[in-house]
Amino acid sequence: MSSPVATVTVDVSTREAATQLRDRDIGSLVVVDGDQPTGIVTRTDVVALFAAGRDGAAVSVGEMMSENPVTIGPEATVVAAASTLAEHGITKLPVIEDGRLVGIITSTDLANYVSTGAMEPAASVEPQRHRYRPDTAYELDDWNFQSYGTEDGLSVGDRATFAKTITDEDIQAFADASGDTNRIHLEADFAAKTRFGERIAHGALVTGLISAALARLPGLIIYLSQQVTFRGPVALGERATAHCTVVEDLGRSRYRLETSVETDAGETVIEGQATVLADPLPDEN
Numbered sequence: 001m002s003s004p005v006a007t008v009t010v011d012v013s014t015r016e017a018a019t020q021l022r023d024r025d026i027g028s029l030v031v032v033d034g035d036q037p038t039g040i041v042t043r044t045d046v047v048a049l050f051a052a053g054r055d056g057a058a059v060s061v062g063e064m065m066s067e068n069p070v071t072i073g074p075e076a077t078v079v080a081a082a083s084t085l086a087e088h089g090i091t092k093l094p095v096i097e098d099g100r101l102v103g104i105i106t107s108t109d110l111a112n113y114v115s116t117g118a119m120e121p122a123a124s125v126e127p128q129r130h131r132y133r134p135d136t137a138y139e140l141d142d143w144n145f146q147s148y149g150t151e152d153g154l155s156v157g158d159r160a161t162f163a164k165t166i167t168d169e170d171i172q173a174f175a176d177a178s179g180d181t182n183r184i185h186l187e188a189d190f191a192a193k194t195r196f197g198e199r200i201a202h203g204a205l206v207t208g209l210i211s212a213a214l215a216r217l218p219g220l221i222i223y224l225s226q227q228v229t230f231r232g233p234v235a236l237g238e239r240a241t242a243h244c245t246v247v248e249d250l251g252r253s254r255y256r257l258e259t260s261v262e263t264d265a266g267e268t269v270i271e272g273q274a275t276v277l278a279d280p281l282p283d284e285n
């Protein structure tokens with residue numbers, strides 16, 4: 001686990017929380033009452049609040065946090081932590097000992113633990129495919145998404161996230177599909193001699209997580225444009241989450257969104273804006 005944990009109290013303004021997220025370059029803050037966690041507030045929550053036109057100085061963290069976070073004890077096994085994250089579709093798990101917040105564990109922590117050989121990797125199995133939404137063909141067990149909006153169409157303040165672990169199979173498949181066989185993505189010995197010191201995912205592959213998040217917004221989402229700034233790499237085995245928030249209605253069913261991708265360590269690796277066209281879903285009757 002990581003310790004100490006970045007925290008705020010419920011009475012702190014959203015603007016102050018946003019400042020802490022920016023200055024610390026992290027993706028979330030645990031909301032505490034004394035040493036007891038009572039909620040979590042994320043960068044996406046803050047963006048959605050501001051996009052809805054609300055005054056961050058007038059809204060407290062307690063009014064917009066996700067309440068009653070799932071927690072775990074320090075004695076729990078790594079397998080138990082991984083199962084808890086997967087079961088609840090979350091990526092961050094506060095660690096509680098004797099009623100006190102003592103740390104936090106993320107899916108990135110678990111991926112790094114496995115990659116060191118501290119755990120035996122699970123046997124390779126065919127991923128299970130499920131259909132959870134009418135506008136996506138299937139979902140895989142490793143994927144997590146959240147979608148906030150209504151069935152009435154897209155509107156300002158709607159938002160979605162999509163998270164997955166970037167695997168060696170992903171990088172190999174993207175190299176084959178795109179033709180980008182830059183050795184920094186594919187050869188560990190070569191990558192070790194570069195400024196990154198290890199293999200990293202293709203930037204376009206990581207940007208694709210934004211497209212995946214957009215697909216989980218209400219309606220049939222058609223990508224029109226994307227502007228991105230790359231702020232850091234995503235390493236092999238790292239888990240990343242894309243965030244998309246509708247910030248402006250451009251008219252004629254077109255919308256502008258703030259988009260970003262961050263790692264489970266809280267580092268923002270991609271920032272930008274997208275423009276989409278939102279059509280109604282086809283009638284399948």
